[in-house]
Amino acid sequence: MRAYRLIAGMWLRSTMTYRASFALTAFGNFAMTALDFVAILLMFSRIDALGGYALPEIAFLYGLSGVSFGLADLAIGSMDRLGRRVRDGTLDTLLVRPAPVLAQVAADRFAPRRLGRVLQGGLVLGWALTAVDVAWTPAKLALLPLMLVSGAGIFAAVFVAAAAFQFVSQDASEVANAFTYGGTTLLQYPPTVFARELVRGVTFVVPLAFVNWLPASHVLGRPYPLDLPGWTAFTPPLVAVACGAAAGLAWRAGLRSYRSTGS
Numbered sequence: 001m002r003a004y005r006l007i008a009g010m011w012l013r014s015t016m017t018y019r020a021s022f023a024l025t026a027f028g029n030f031a032m033t034a035l036d037f038v039a040i041l042l043m044f045s046r047i048d049a050l051g052g053y054a055l056p057e058i059a060f061l062y063g064l065s066g067v068s069f070g071l072a073d074l075a076i077g078s079m080d081r082l083g084r085r086v087r088d089g090t091l092d093t094l095l096v097r098p099a100p101v102l103a104q105v106a107a108d109r110f111a112p113r114r115l116g117r118v119l120q121g122g123l124v125l126g127w128a129l130t131a132v133d134v135a136w137t138p139a140k141l142a143l144l145p146l147m148l149v150s151g152a153g154i155f156a157a158v159f160v161a162a163a164a165f166q167f168v169s170q171d172a173s174e175v176a177n178a179f180t181y182g183g184t185t186l187l188q189y190p191p192t193v194f195a196r197e198l199v200r201g202v203t204f205v206v207p208l209a210f211v212n213w214l215p216a217s218h219v220l221g222r223p224y225p226l227d228l229p230g231w232t233a234f235t236p237p238l239v240a241v242a243c244g245a246a247a248g249l250a251w252r253a254g255l256r257s258y259r260s261t262g263s
Contacts, residue, residue: 001103003103003104004103005107007099007103007107011108011109015110015111022112025113026113028116030116037059037120040062040188044058050190051190051191052190053190053222056127056132056133057190059124059128059132060125060132060216060219060220061189061213061216062124062188063123063125063126063128064147064212065121065151065184065188065212066117066121066184067118067122067148068150068154068155069117069121069151069180069184069211070114070121071152072151072153073114073117073155073180074111076106076156076160077114078105078108078110079105079106079160080180082105082166083166083169086258087261091260101255105163132220134219143218143219143233143234150210150211150240151210153240153244154210154240155180155184155208155211156244157243158179158183158206158243161246161251162175162179163251164250164253165250167258179208186208187209199213199225207239210236211236214232215234218230218234
């Protein structure tokens with residue numbers, strides 16, 4: 001963590017040297033991600049519900065997914081550059097430095113402009129909390145921060161696992177994006193609009209459903225995907241820890257398999 005803070009701090013100071021540029025790129029990031037929600041608003045100008053979910057409920061799912069993914073993307077979104085480093089051999093320079101390779105790759109080109117995504121998701125989530133029809137209880141209130149932190153942890157694990165896969169494939173950034181950027185887009189919509197096989201895959205294979213679908217079902221009083229028991233809504237922290245452990249093992253295996261570019 002100390003190595004990560006030092007490297008990220010270096011990039012942060014570099015970014016703040018040009019504050020106008022930072023403000024413009026952060027606003028651009030905010031605006032680009034806001035277009036996703038604009039598309040949802042356009043749909044609801046023609047319909048009253050999507051998969052049985054009203055607009056505030058969709059906004060609730062959208063905000064949870066956006067903030068969780070935004071935090072993970074801000075912290076370690078640079079992991080998707082690993083494939084390029086493997087191909088051109090620049091990963092070798094990280095191996096000889098007295099700092100963990102994972103920390104160096106995660107903090108490389110730390111981009112605070114990604115706060116725009118977090119802010120945009122947070123604004124949608126804030127509006128959804130005021131508009132959604134929910135009988136709030138202490139358990140439901142406790143689930144809100146739990147979902148955001150656990151969701152960020154699950155997405156971070158997916159980032160690391162996808163980066164570890166690039167040690168083998170060397171050119172699979174788009175495959176990784178299908179599970180990271182594609183995953184957050186998937187979670188912006190209710191599980192009722194997707195095929196049962198897809199819902200099963202993002203529950204038991206790549207457990208993105210624990211980011212918002214399952215805990216949000218408890219908050220909104222909706223049926224649980226795949227008829228899972230009610231206690232699964234409170235398991236996202238355990239799933240995040242398990243995903244982190246699995247991603248760590250994958251990272252170590254990938255790093256051990258690295259043989260540079262040859263001559």
